[in-house]
Every structure is written in structure tokens, then in C-alpha cells.
Amino acid sequence: xxxxxxxxxxxxxxxxxxxxxxxxxxxxxxxxxxxYSIRLNRDCCALTxxxxxxxxxxxxxxxxxxMQGNELTEGKPSAETLLHTQLYQHDANIxxxxxxxxxxxxxxxxxxxxxxxxxxxxELLKAIEGINTHxxxxxxxxxxxxxxxxALAKEVDTLMAQQTVYAYLIRGHGIYTWGxxxxxxxxxxxxxxxxxxxxxxxxxxx
Amino acid sequence: xxxxxxxxxxxxxxxxxxxxxxxxxxxxxxxxxxxYSIRLNRDCCALTxxxxxxxxxxxxxxxxxxMQGNELTEGKPSAETLLHTQLYQHDANIxxxxxxxxxxxxxxxxxxxxxxxxxxxxELLKAIEGINTHxxxxxxxxxxxxxxxxALAKEVDTLMAQQTVYAYLIRGHGIYTWGxxxxxxxxxxxxxxxxxxxxxxxxxxx
Amino acid sequence: xxxxxxxxxxxxxxxxxxxxxxxxxxxxxxxxxxxYSIRLNRDCCALTxxxxxxxxxxxxxxxxxxMQGNELTEGKPSAETLLHTQLYQHDANIxxxxxxxxxxxxxxxxxxxxxxxxxxxxELLKAIEGINTHxxxxxxxxxxxxxxxxALAKEVDTLMAQQTVYAYLIRGHGIYTWGxxxxxxxxxxxxxxxxxxxxxxxxxxx
Amino acid sequence: xxxxxxxxxxxxxxxxxxxxxxxxxxxxxxxxxxxYSIRLNRDCCALTxxxxxxxxxxxxxxxxxxMQGNELTEGKPSAETLLHTQLYQHDANIxxxxxxxxxxxxxxxxxxxxxxxxxxxxELLKAIEGINTHxxxxxxxxxxxxxxxxALAKEVDTLMAQQTVYAYLIRGHGIYTWGxxxxxxxxxxxxxxxxxxxxxxxxxxx
Numbered sequence: 001x002x003x004x005x006x007x008x009x010x011x012x013x014x015x016x017x018x019x020x021x022x023x024x025x026x027x028x029x030x031x032x033x034x035x036y037s038i039r040l041n042r043d044c045c046a047l048t049x050x051x052x053x054x055x056x057x058x059x060x061x062x063x064x065x066x067m068q069g070n071e072l073t074e075g076k077p078s079a080e081t082l083l084h085t086q087l088y089q090h091d092a093n094i095x096x097x098x099x100x101x102x103x104x105x106x107x108x109x110x111x112x113x114x115x116x117x118x119x120x121x122x123e124l125l126k127a128i129e130g131i132n133t134h135x136x137x138x139x140x141x142x143x144x145x146x147x148x149x150x151a152l153a154k155e156v157d158t159l160m161a162q163q164t165v166y167a168y169l170i171r172g173h174g175i176y177t178w179g180x181x182x183x184x185x186x187x188x189x190x191x192x193x194x195x196x197x198x199x200x201x202x203x204x205x206x
Numbered sequence: 207x208x209x210x211x212x213x214x215x216x217x218x219x220x221x222x223x224x225x226x227x228x229x230x231x232x233x234x235x236x237x238x239x240x241x242y243s244i245r246l247n248r249d250c251c252a253l254t255x256x257x258x259x260x261x262x263x264x265x266x267x268x269x270x271x272x273m274q275g276n277e278l279t280e281g282k283p284s285a286e287t288l289l290h291t292q293l294y295q296h297d298a299n300i301x302x303x304x305x306x307x308x309x310x311x312x313x314x315x316x317x318x319x320x321x322x323x324x325x326x327x328x329e330l331l332k333a334i335e336g337i338n339t340h341x342x343x344x345x346x347x348x349x350x351x352x353x354x355x356x357a358l359a360k361e362v363d364t365l366m367a368q369q370t371v372y373a374y375l376i377r378g379h380g381i382y383t384w385g386x387x388x389x390x391x392x393x394x395x396x397x398x399x400x401x402x403x404x405x406x407x408x409x410x411x412x
Numbered sequence: 413x414x415x416x417x418x419x420x421x422x423x424x425x426x427x428x429x430x431x432x433x434x435x436x437x438x439x440x441x442x443x444x445x446x447x448y449s450i451r452l453n454r455d456c457c458a459l460t461x462x463x464x465x466x467x468x469x470x471x472x473x474x475x476x477x478x479m480q481g482n483e484l485t486e487g488k489p490s491a492e493t494l495l496h497t498q499l500y501q502h503d504a505n506i507x508x509x510x511x512x513x514x515x516x517x518x519x520x521x522x523x524x525x526x527x528x529x530x531x532x533x534x535e536l537l538k539a540i541e542g543i544n545t546h547x548x549x550x551x552x553x554x555x556x557x558x559x560x561x562x563a564l565a566k567e568v569d570t571l572m573a574q575q576t577v578y579a580y581l582i583r584g585h586g587i588y589t590w591g592x593x594x595x596x597x598x599x600x601x602x603x604x605x606x607x608x609x610x611x612x613x614x615x616x617x618x
Numbered sequence: 619x620x621x622x623x624x625x626x627x628x629x630x631x632x633x634x635x636x637x638x639x640x641x642x643x644x645x646x647x648x649x650x651x652x653x654y655s656i657r658l659n660r661d662c663c664a665l666t667x668x669x670x671x672x673x674x675x676x677x678x679x680x681x682x683x684x685m686q687g688n689e690l691t692e693g694k695p696s697a698e699t700l701l702h703t704q705l706y707q708h709d710a711n712i713x714x715x716x717x718x719x720x721x722x723x724x725x726x727x728x729x730x731x732x733x734x735x736x737x738x739x740x741e742l743l744k745a746i747e748g749i750n751t752h753x754x755x756x757x758x759x760x761x762x763x764x765x766x767x768x769a770l771a772k773e774v775d776t777l778m779a780q781q782t783v784y785a786y787l788i789r790g791h792g793i794y795t796w797g798x799x800x801x802x803x804x805x806x807x808x809x810x811x812x813x814x815x816x817x818x819x820x821x822x823x824x
Contacts, residue, residue, distance in 0.1 A: 123791035
């Protein structure tokens with residue numbers, strides 16, 4: 001059975017509370033939506049419990065799940081737990097995952113008819129790890145929304161085996177992004193929010 | 207005559223002050239507009255006094271009214287008191303009511319020519335109690351604005367006897383929403399604000 | 413020569429500092445723009461000095477001017493001082509004046525080709541003193557921008573002698589509003605900001 | 619070799635931290651983007667290190683560089699250091715430089731097809747040092763984005779030798795602005811943000 005260090009868990013739970021407050025204040029996690037996690041080790045991660053106000057998270061609102069989504073501490077894991085564990089299992093370098101319902105991600109995924117959002121030529125692309133020039137583009141995959149999370153996790157896994165994926169959208173639902181640690185993950189989220197805002201504004205301008 | 211527990215009243219008055227501050231900071235209650243209430247028991251509720259700055263409510267700005275809208279403590283009940291008591295009388299499960307003048311609710315109710323706002327397919331619908339999938343839709347009734355609150359309360363009552371109503375809009379005026387308690391009520395309000403923001407943005411995109 | 417109570421001046425200077433902070437945080441007074449005043453008595457008022465950061469006003473940034481715009485305490489009166497004193501001289505009931513460069517007022521005054529902004533049918537009109545129903549309309553005069561403040565003050569005075577004026581706009585510049593005291597004045601400003609936001613959004617929707 | 623006063627450096631480092639927090643909270647410096655500097659003397663300036671969260675700058679995130687961009691204290695100078703030192707070398711009156719990735723500057727520079735952004739007739743132009751009337755216009759140069767900062771610095775220098783330049787944009791990237799000191803520089807930035815917001819809104823209105 002997966003084990004973890006309780007001091008490490010407590011510290012990462014506090015980090016999730018702090019980032020929840022930031023995401024909530026940014027309007028990205030309204031009405032108890034969203035879920036966030038940080039890897040504890042190869043076998044388990046700290047994850048937000050389902051249904052909590054994301055701007056007022058307390059350490060007791062964070063639980064530990066193993067990479068199959070079984071809870072190792074008390075709490076009700078998010079229905080979307082497997083979308084977090086898929087990422088940790090797929091790539092050992094992923095240390096944190098933020099999923100939000102930001103208006104930009106909900107709207108851009110709804111409006112875009114293709115199965116990816118193409119973003120090209122903006123300086124802020126360089127905020128994403130591994131990108132060193134604005135003279136590039138990224139395609140953010142868009143998956144149709146579903147209540148079958150297990151099936152969606154498999155779809156994500158298949159796509160990530162085929163191409164470099166920096167983040168993905170779920171249509172009319174929100175964004176998943178990640179990084180080596182929570183700071184990098186949040187930097188990616190902030191950059192993608194700005195990039196989606198640019199694209200949405202261009203659409204408004206027709 | 208209706209009676210109430212004064213400690214319970216004081217605690218709920220403090221909650222109304224706190225939620226007033228949040229609603230005001232969100233821009234939903236400008237210029238002393240809006241009114242909020244929490245049920246005390248079968249016979250009465252705590253309600254904001256008329257004409258107060260909603261971001262700076264103090265416990266003395268909250269009064270108790272019975273379900274006919276008569277004040278049981280000092281204060282000037284809102285002109286819209288009967289829209290609160292109608293809800294408490296109609297459904298014993300309703301424990302809190304938030305009415306705001308948020309820009310999204312004012313604008314969507316003005317723009318929408320039908321007598322309901324149709325919202326469909328967004329993940330955030332699941333933040334509303336009783337909805338478990340995004341593959342659904344809700345119709346938010348829109349009533350024409352009036353200064354005859356008693357007549358409007360009857361209209362609302364009639365409609366709620368005929369169909370499931372999660373919230374309603376008053377045209378060019380604002381939104382009424384409710385829940386079993388103030389936390390659920392606010393979650394509904396946040397979700398509806400997000401959903402109306404999505405719909406308004408789609409209208410801007412043409 | 414006009415005289416004033418120094419304790420009264422100090423209290424009103426503190427109020428102007430507090431409202432400056434609110435207006436700045438709302439984005440209505442960027443880049444040291446805007447000026448605010450409160451009447452001290454029949455003969456003079458407290459007024460913000462020119463060129464100060466409106467979010468960080470200190471009591472020493474407020475001075476006293478008489479109703480001809482002469483300074484009675486140290487400080488550099490705003491170039492627009494006469495637009496404040498015109499209002500106090502015109503109507504003994506006016507106790508406070510807020511002038512801001514809010515984006516809504518700058519844009520609506522620029523876009524509107526007529527010499528008034530017509531606002532009709534919104535519930536929030538009732539936040540303006542003397543209006544008791546949404547079934548009404550107001551016309552906010554729009555004056556062309558000028559650096560000749562004395563001439564503009566006369567134009568305003570002439571118009572106010574002819575019709576009820578709740579506030580006015582200066583094209584591409586900002587809004588002037590007032591009330592019996594600073595609280596009412598700010599309520600009017602908040603209401604007008606909301607009303608202009610509604611109108612601007614309708615224009616965006618085409 | 620360039621020398622500097624360490625107390626002066628520490629005070630200016632604290633100022634850069636404070637302005638970083640403001641720029642970040644305004645949404646102008648997301649995802650560790652942006653860089654800011656204050657002149658120390660003829661030969662060197664205090665500058666933000668590369669890759670830091672701009673809302674949480676600490677004094678140790680600020681370093682000193684000479685006017686050729688060599689670091690005189692520990693830290694990793696921004697890749698865009700030469701765009702700061704070009705300004706200090708070009709004009710002895712420039713005391714501070716703020717470069718941000720604000721959405722308004724990114725979008726207006728992307729949308730505008732000419733090599734300058736023309737801004738005319740707004741009262742807030744008067745917030746820029748040397749402008750005393752709204753009956754004027756300014757042209758903000760727009761340079762194409764590049765990763766060759768040395769070449770861009772020369773382009774800027776050449777243009778500034780030919781015409782009065784109040785600020786410049788880099789396409790899809792951000793804005794550079796400056797002033798005699800950090801307060802004036804920030805006032806310019808706030809004014810330009812407002813002016814770009816006006817112009818962007820007019821484009822949305824078609």
C-alpha cells in the first residue's frame with residue numbers, strides 16, 4: 001500500500017489552500033468548482049476534497065489518494081480524481097495539477113469548433129516551460145465534456161502518448177494544466193489564462 | 207405572534223453582513239441596492255433594512271419580519287420584503303434568499319425577449335442543488351419589473367406551483383435566488399452569475 | 413473673508429481621502445486625475461489639491477477654497493475648482509461633489525453624439541434622490557471638453573437654471589455628480605456608473 | 619567601474635518590489651513576465667532579476683547593472699536589460715522604466731497594423747509630462763517582437779533621436795514607458811493603460 005510523509009502532506013495541503021484562495025479570487029473557481037493536487041511521491045498525491053469553497057480551503061479539506069484514486073486519508077475525493085492521477089502516472093516529472101473553471105477556458109472551449117485551440121506568436125508563450133521564443137505555436141487539445149471520467153482519463157492518456165501536450169480543455173467545463181511543482185504549474189495557468197484572454201478578445205473584435 | 211431566538215438572530219445578522227460585503231465587493235449590490243435574508247424559523251426571517259450600503263452592513267442594519275412582512279424588531283424593511291417571505295412560505299426547505307442587482311442579471315433580463323432565460327450544457331449547472339450532469343438545461347423565469355411587489359409575489363408563487371424554479375430575474379432590475387442555507391444560496395448565486403456571464407459573452411460574440 | 417471651522421475641515425478632509433481611495437480602487441481616478449470636494453459652509457469648501465495620487469490622499473492634500481475659487485489654506489487648487497464652486501453656489505442643498513475620469517463616463521461621453529445621454533427604464537435609477545420608480549428616464553448633459561473652465565462653469569450654470577440636472581459628462585474627460593452629502597453623492601456616482609455600464613454593454617451588443 | 623550607494627540601492631529595490639506588487643495586482647505582469655528598473659546614478663540602475671513572480675518581489679530579487687548591462691551585484695538580469703539601459707543612456711532625465719505585458723498593450727500592439735498607435739483628444743493625455751491640453755495627439759511607436767534585444771535597443775535609440783517618444787509597444791509582447799522618477803513613470807503607465815483601454819473599447823464597438 002502507498003505510504004507518505006505526514007509532514008510533507010501537511011505542507012503541501014497548506015500550499016493547495018493558498019493556491020485555492022488565489023484561484024478563487026481570480027474568479028477561476030466559482031461555486032465550489034475546480035480541484036487541485038500536488039504529488040507527494042511516486043505512489044500518491046494530495047488532492048482537494050469534493051464540494052469545498054475553493055477560496056476558504058482548510059488543511060482538513062485536502063486528502064491523500066493513491067495513483068488509482070483510492071483515498072488514503074479521510075475525505076471525499078473529487079469525481080475528477082482520475083484526471084489528476086492519469087497525469088502523475090503518465091509523466092514522473094509532473095509534480096502539481098491545477099484544474100479550474102475559469103471563464104476564459106469555459107468560453108474558449110465552447111466557442112472553438114475544432115478539437116484543439118491554436119495559440120501562436122504571443123510573447124507570453126515563453127512562460128511555458130520548454131518554450132524560448134514567441135515564434136512558435138501550441139495546440140491545446142479540447143475534449144468533449146463527459147461525466148465518464150475514467151473514459152476521459154484514457155483519452156487524455158492516449159493523446160499524451162502521441163504528442164506534446166502543455167494543458168487541455170474540457171468543452172464548456174474548464175482547463176487542466178500542470179508543472180514540475182505548484183509554482184511552475186501556476187505560472188503555466190496564468191500564462192494560458194492571458195493567452196486565452198487575448199484570443200477571446202480577438203474573437204470579440206471579429 | 208411570531209417569536210424568535212435572539213442569539214440565533216444575532217448570528218444570522220452577522221452572516222448577512224458578511225455576505226453583503228462579498229456581494230458588494232463583487233459589484234452585485236451597488237448604490238445601496240439589493241436585499242438579503244435568512245430564515246429564523248417557520249414564522250420569521252432576518253432581513254436587511256432598506257437603503258443601507260451593502261458593503262458596510264452592521265448587525266443593527268438587519269431586522270426581523272414575520273412571513274406577512276411585518277417588522278418584529280426596529281428597522282425599515284425593504285420594499286421587496288414580500289418577495290422574500292413568499293419564498294419562505296412557499297417552500298419550507300428554503301433557508302436563505304439573496305437578491306442582487308448584478309450587472310449580468312440586469313443585462314441578461316433586459317436583453318432576453320422571452321419570459322425565461324434558457325441555459326444549457328455547461329458543467330457549472332452542476333453547482334445547483336439537484337443537478338448532477340451538464341447534459342441538462344434550466345429555464346430561469348424573467349418577470350417584468352414593477353413597483354407593485356405584492357402582485358409580483360403572487361405571480362412568482364403561481365409559477366413556482368407549476369414548475370421547478372431555481373431562481374428568477376426581474377427585467378432590468380436583478381436576480382432572486384435561494385437555498386437551504388446561506389452557503390448553498392450563495393453557491394447558487396455564484397454559479398448563476400458565471401452561467402449568465404457565459405451567455406452574455408456569447409451574445410457579444412454574435 | 414470666508415471663515416471655517418478647522419475641526420470640521422479636518423473631518424471632511426479625512427472623508428475626501430477615504431472616498432479617493434475607493435474611487436481609485438474602482439479605476440475611476442487613474443494617473444492623478446479627478447477631484448473631489450465637500451462643502452464646509454455657505455462660503456467655502458474642502459477640495460483636493462491638483463496632481464495628487466487619488467488612492468493615497470493625505471489630509472495635507474486637501475485645501476479650503478472660497479466660492480470664487482480662492483485658496484484659504486495652502487495647496488494648489490485643481491484647475492477645475494470653478495466647476496465645484498459653481499455647483500455649491502447654484503444650489504444650497506449640494507453638500508459634496510465627485511468628479512472622476514471613470515472609463516464608462518469617458519467612453520459614453522465620447523461615443524454619444526447628442527449633447528445628452530438618455531437613460532431609461534432601469535431599476536437602479538431609483539438610487540438617485542427624488543426618483544421613485546424605474547418607469548422614468550433621465551438625460552445626463554454632455555459638454556464638449558475645454559481647457560476654459562470658467563466658460564464651462566457658466567454653461568453648466570445656465571443649463572441647471574433651465575432643467576433638472578442630476579449629473580453631467582464632459583466629452584472624453586469624465587463625470588461630475590453631487591449630493592446633499594458625500595454618502596449620497598457617492599451613491600449617485602455608483603448608480604450612474606452602473607447605468608452607464610448597462611448602456612455601454614448594450615452598444616457592444618449592437 | 620561603475621559604483622553606487624548601497625543604501626540608495628536598497629531603497630530603490632524596495633520601491634521596485636512595491637510597484638511590482640501593484641503592476642501584478644493590476645494584471646499587467648502575469649506569469650513572471652515584465653521587468654522594472656530605477657536609475658541609481660549616471661552609470662548604473664537597479665533592475666528586476668529574470669523569472670521572478672512580480673507580485674512577490676523581495677529586495678534580493680533586484681540587482682544592479684551598469685549601462686552596458688553587466689551585473690554589478692548577484693542575480694540574473696532580464697534578457698531585456700539593454701532596453702532599460704538604452705533609455706537611461708539616451709536621456710539623462712529618465713529615472714525609471716516600467717515594462718509590462720498588460721493585456722491592453724499586448725492586444726493593441728497586435729491589432730494595430732501601422733507601426734504606431736495614434737491616440738488623440740482624450741483629457742487623460744494631460745497626465746503625460748509635457749502635455750497640457752486634450753487638443754493634441756501622440757503616436758506610440760510599435761516595434762515588431764524579436765528575441766534579438768540588442769538590435770531592438772538600437773532601433774529604439776534611432777527612433778528616439780528622430781522624434782519625441784513617450785512610450786513604445788512591442789507587438790504581441792507589451793509596453794515600455796518611463797519617467798523622471800518611478801512615481802511619474804507609473805503615472806504615465808496608468809494614463810497609457812487608460813488611453814489604450816479607450817481605444818480598444820472603441821474597436822470593440824466597431
